[in-house]
Amino acid sequence: MDWGLFTIQMLNGVQLGVLLFLLAAGLTLVFGIMDFVNLAHGSLYMMGAYFCATLVQLTDSFVLGVILALPLTALLGWLVELIVVRALYTHDHLDHVLATFGLILCFDTAVDFIWGPTGMAIPLPEILDSHIDLMGGHTFPVFRILIICTGLAVAGFLYVMVAHTRIGMLIRAGASNRTMVMALGVDIGKLFALVFAVGAALAGLAGMLIAPITEASIGMGNEIIIVAFVVIIIGGIGSIKGAFVAAMLVGLIDTMGRSFLDQLLKIFMSSESAETSAPALSAMAIYILMAMVLAFRPQGLFPPKVR
Amino acid sequence: MSGAFLEVRNLYKSYGGIAATDHVDLDVRQSELHAIIGPNGAGKTTLISQLSGEIDPDGGTIRFDGRDMTRTPAYKRSLLGLARSFQITSLMLDMTVLENVALAVQAHAGHSFRFWRAARKDPALTEPAMAALAAVGLQDRANDVAQAMSHGEHRQLEIAMALATKPVLLLLDEPMAGMGVEESKRMVEILRSLKGEKTMLLIEHDMDAVFALADRISVLVYGRVIATGTPEEIRGDEAVRRAYLGDEVA
Amino acid sequence: MTSLIRTGLPAYVMVAGLAFLALLPLLAEWVDNIFLIDLFMRLMILSIAAVGLNLILGYGGMVSFGHAAYLVIGAYAVGIPAYYDIYDGFLQFAIAIFASAAVALVTGAIALRTKGVYFIMITMAFAQMVYFTFVSIEEYGADDGLTINMRSEFAGLLDIEDNFTLYYFVLVSLIAVLGLVYRIVHSRFGMVISGAKGNERRMQAVGFPTYRYRLVCYVISGAICGYAGALLGNFTNFITPEMGDWVHSGELIFMVVLGGAGSLFGPVLGTAVFILLEEYLSRLTQYWHFPFGAMLILVVIFTRGGINGMFRWLGMKSGIGGRS
Numbered sequence: 112m113d114w115g116l117f118t119i120q121m122l123n124g125v126q127l128g129v130l131l132f133l134l135a136a137g138l139t140l141v142f143g144i145m146d147f148v149n150l151a152h153g154s155l156y157m158m159g160a161y162f163c164a165t166l167v168q169l170t171d172s173f174v175l176g177v178i179l180a181l182p183l184t185a186l187l188g189w190l191v192e193l194i195v196v197r198a199l200y201t202h203d204h205l206d207h208v209l210a211t212f213g214l215i216l217c218f219d220t221a222v223d224f225i226w227g228p229t230g231m232a233i234p235l236p237e238i239l240d241s242h243i244d245l246m247g248g249h250t251f252p253v254f255r256i257l258i259i260c261t262g263l264a265v266a267g268f269l270y271v272m273v274a275h276t277r278i279g280m281l282i283r284a285g286a287s288n289r290t291m292v293m294a295l296g297v298d299i300g301k302l303f304a305l306v307f308a309v310g311a312a313l314a315g316l317a318g319m320l321i322a323p324i325t326e327a328s329i330g331m332g333n334e335i336i337i338v339a340f341v342v343i344i345i346g347g348i349g350s351i352k353g354a355f356v357a358a359m360l361v362g363l364i365d366t367m368g369r370s371f372l373d374q375l376l377k378i379f380m381s382s383e384s385a386e387t388s389a390p391a392l393s394a395m396a397i398y399i400l401m402a403m404v405l406a407f408r409p410q411g412l413f414p415p416k417v418r
Numbered sequence: 419m420s421g422a423f424l425e426v427r428n429l430y431k432s433y434g435g436i437a438a439t440d441h442v443d444l445d446v447r448q449s450e451l452h453a454i455i456g457p458n459g460a461g462k463t464t465l466i467s468q469l470s471g472e473i474d475p476d477g478g479t480i481r482f483d484g485r486d487m488t489r490t491p492a493y494k495r496s497l498l499g500l501a502r503s504f505q506i507t508s509l510m511l512d513m514t515v516l517e518n519v520a521l522a523v524q525a526h527a528g529h530s531f532r533f534w535r536a537a538r539k540d541p542a543l544t545e546p547a548m549a550a551l552a553a554v555g556l557q558d559r560a561n562d563v564a565q566a567m568s569h570g571e572h573r574q575l576e577i578a579m580a581l582a583t584k585p586v587l588l589l590l591d592e593p594m595a596g597m598g599v600e601e602s603k604r605m606v607e608i609l610r611s612l613k614g615e616k617t618m619l620l621i622e623h624d625m626d627a628v629f630a631l632a633d634r635i636s637v638l639v640y641g642r643v644i645a646t647g648t649p650e651e652i653r654g655d656e657a658v659r660r661a662y663l664g665d666e667v668a
Numbered sequence: 669m670t671s672l673i674r675t676g677l678p679a680y681v682m683v684a685g686l687a688f689l690a691l692l693p694l695l696a697e698w699v700d701n702i703f704l705i706d707l708f709m710r711l712m713i714l715s716i717a718a719v720g721l722n723l724i725l726g727y728g729g730m731v732s733f734g735h736a737a738y739l740v741i742g743a744y745a746v747g748i749p750a751y752y753d754i755y756d757g758f759l760q761f762a763i764a765i766f767a768s769a770a771v772a773l774v775t776g777a778i779a780l781r782t783k784g785v786y787f788i789m790i791t792m793a794f795a796q797m798v799y800f801t802f803v804s805i806e807e808y809g810a811d812d813g814l815t816i817n818m819r820s821e822f823a824g825l826l827d828i829e830d831n832f833t834l835y836y837f838v839l840v841s842l843i844a845v846l847g848l849v850y851r852i853v854h855s856r857f858g859m860v861i862s863g864a865k866g867n868e869r870r871m872q873a874v875g876f877p878t879y880r881y882r883l884v885c886y887v888i889s890g891a892i893c894g895y896a897g898a899l900l901g902n903f904t905n906f907i908t909p910e911m912g913d914w915v916h917s918g919e920l921i922f923m924v925v926l927g928g929a930g931s932l933f934g935p936v937l938g939t940a941v942f943i944l945l946e947e948y949l950s951r952l953t954q955y956w957h958f959p960f961g962a963m964l965i966l967v968v969i970f971t972r973g974g975i976n977g978m979f980r981w982l983g984m985k986s987g988i989g990g991r992s
Contacts, residue, residue, distance in 0.1 A: 137764050148785060198969045205731050209925060210968040212918045216961030224955050289765065337914060344789050394800035398793040405790050406778050470873060494877030510866030521863045525875035528858040531884065537856040583874055
């Protein structure tokens with residue numbers, strides 16, 4: 112086993128994990144507190160990336176681009192909540208799925224219209240665009256380390272906010288018992304809008320962080336949003352802690368599976384059949400994990416206490 | 419073994435450390451109407467849900483007609499002749515009254531993996547269903563959508579559905595809840611007409627109805643049975659007076 | 669005729685619609701636009717899938733977000749044998765139906781333990797597994813898909829290599845599936861399915877093991893979609909795993925809901941509106957997804973129960989009628 116490669120893939124798994132966490136955090140709160148299924152959360156991830164790409168072009172600074180794009184994405188989330196989502200709280204989940212499916216079509220087309228069909232690259236400043244040395248002659252991109260650090264910082268910040276502030280108390284209460292929050296005399300509409308906007312900003316941040324690696328492109332959110340849903344269902348809907356643990360789990364299983372599953376399988380079977388079955392199995396691994404969690408622990412790993 | 423029709427021993431269920439059913443012993447004899455009374459929160463519905471198989475008890479046994487069915491799923495208990503009505507009206511609201519009852523008949527007419535013949539006009543289903551509706555006086559509402567009926571009629575429909583399963587034991591969870599005086603009277607008449615024919619376990623808050631109908635009464639307080647006896651015995655029981663009836667009946 | 673009123677639209681509209689579909693190839697020749705045949709063939713095939721989905725979604729209240737997977741399974745049941753030069757249609761369609769049913773049986777057995785959103789998500793997860801399975805099989809083209817050189821052969825009884833014949837084959841299939849679903853939902857089995865949608869707890873209390881009935885319903889629904897997939901494979905001659913993407917599962921749900929879930933012809937109507945609108949808007953502008961998506965949102969917000977519901981809503985507003 113090449114331990115250098117192993118370390119790199121571990122780091123890549125963690126990096127995917129924190130990105131998924133950024134997406135899942137907003138998704139799980141919106142779902143847990145408002146009981147709203149937002150398929151279009153991935154569109155906010157995409158919009159964040161495009162806002163950032165444009166702003167980086169204008170300002171010539173990646174950091175400035177991110178700082179400016181964050182409030183912009185939050186504002187967009189706030190608008191989406193105000194115009195579309197608010198009208199849907201009283202509807203059932205099927206309606207949520209359909210309407211936000213419509214939102215995805217709208218956002219994807221709007222991006223096509225405004226920015227054109229080809230993707231947008233985000234250039235990085237030189238410091239971020241370099242590599243550090245790992246053991247065994249391997250190197251690892253500085254930018255990916257930045258992603259990991261940012262994600263962990265946001266996770267820490269969210270943890271402190273949810274665990275120790277008044278807003279956080281309301282959010283926790285809302286995730287477990289909505290009527291109680293309303294009984295406390297809180298303006299639930301404002302709380303919802305705030306949570307939705309913050310969730311949008313977090314999703315946008317994830318998009319901004321991935322875009323320098325993959326480019327901002329149309330529909331970039333449509334695949335990862337499904338994985339984010341897998342994360343929040345494994346973690347337990349409404350739980351930030353669950354979202355974090357599940358995001359890491361999913362990130363690591365997915366990345367490690369893709370890199371090492373064939374070697375693992377070769378222990379049990381012929382190398383030929385291992386090589387053919389490994390890609391399928393590793394792509395399915397996280398869905399198998401979710402199906403198992405749902406079959407044995409239908410409320411997820413960390414369900415919010417009372418529902 | 420007491421040889422009771424329904425024999426509950428040491429039944430226990432707790433939620434978050436609080437016992438909702440606290441080592442309950444209960445015997446229901448064949449053909450009697452056995453009422454369970456108790457203040458709100460005494461665990462009456464929790465008890466009935468364990469008897470009907472919707473909630474699994476944490477401990478204890480339930481024997482029905484000589485066989486242990488502590489862990490038998492709800493649908494099988496129904497097939498064995500145990501029917502329940504719900505405290506909170508529980509119907510297929512978007513179906514007609516007749517369809518609701520016909521489904522109850524159908525459940526006891528062999529398996530339903532029959533994909534081809536139309537069910538709505540099958541006399542094997544509709545005729546017994548109409549009979550059950552007639553027993554509670556709803557035959558004229560057969561083709562109305564259940565949603566469109568009054569609360570009292572919903573309660574009657576609940577009973578009709580239970581009857582349509584041809585039960586030997588009826589578990590009735592507050593059939594008179596939320597009813598007006600007239601409707602309550604009607605329900606008392608319906609239950610009286612079933613007395614002797616069916617064994618019944620009745621949970622009810624309406625004391626007049628309970629004392630008028632019951633052969634025996636058990637008093638449930640905080641999940642425990644504190645007394646069982648004839649209506650006279652219960653009326654005279656000091657513990658019951660103190661714990662529950664107190665100012666109401668004395 | 670009460671049962672037909674339950675299907676949403678008056679019977680004569682349905683009959684007229686089917687007559688139109690039957691005459692369409694002649695019409696297409698007359699106006700010299702063969703493309704119309706392809707358009708309506710696609711419409712009918714997706715209608716079959718939507719009718720299949722409606723069986724569990726509309727009548728059974730089970731929102732499966734993964735039914736496009738059965739389309740893919742059905743399509744590959746034609747494509748993979750064809751890859752080995754096996755064109756026996758009876759075999760291919762049998763594989764399509766049984767493979768879909770088998771997958772539905774296994775995934776449904778797990779998924780039906782969950783409820784609500786969890787059910788939506790777990791069906792989607794299983795569909796993703798199917799999708800990734802086909803993506804990862806290099807032999808059958810993986811991402812790039814598989815070309816089907818020849819359509820299914822039915823021992824000389826039927827030559828669907830001819831587009832006209834395939835068209836009528838699809839039309840007859842649609843009518844047969846509609847008839848099948850009609851019988852099922854009005855049968856004892858169907859009553860159990862609708863009862864369990866209305867109140868599963870009550871159904872268990874009166875003596876139905878609802879889980880089994882729901883599972884069988886789920887399997888039938890998957891098999892119908894598998895059949896539609898086999899037709900789709902024949903129709904397109906080129907299949908890719910992308911047909912099973914979750915977006916297409918979402919579209920199928922939309923077709924059902926748009927036309928009115930839980931009505932017999934609703935899914936056909938919904939699919940027709942969906943496909944024709946898609947066709948029309950995409951000719952107007954390359955950005956047609958925007959008005960399309962906006963319309964979706966508006967339909968969801970302002971009507972409940974799709975186009976049928978919208979008619980009913982309008983009818984009630986003007987006091988013409990509607991169900992009280």
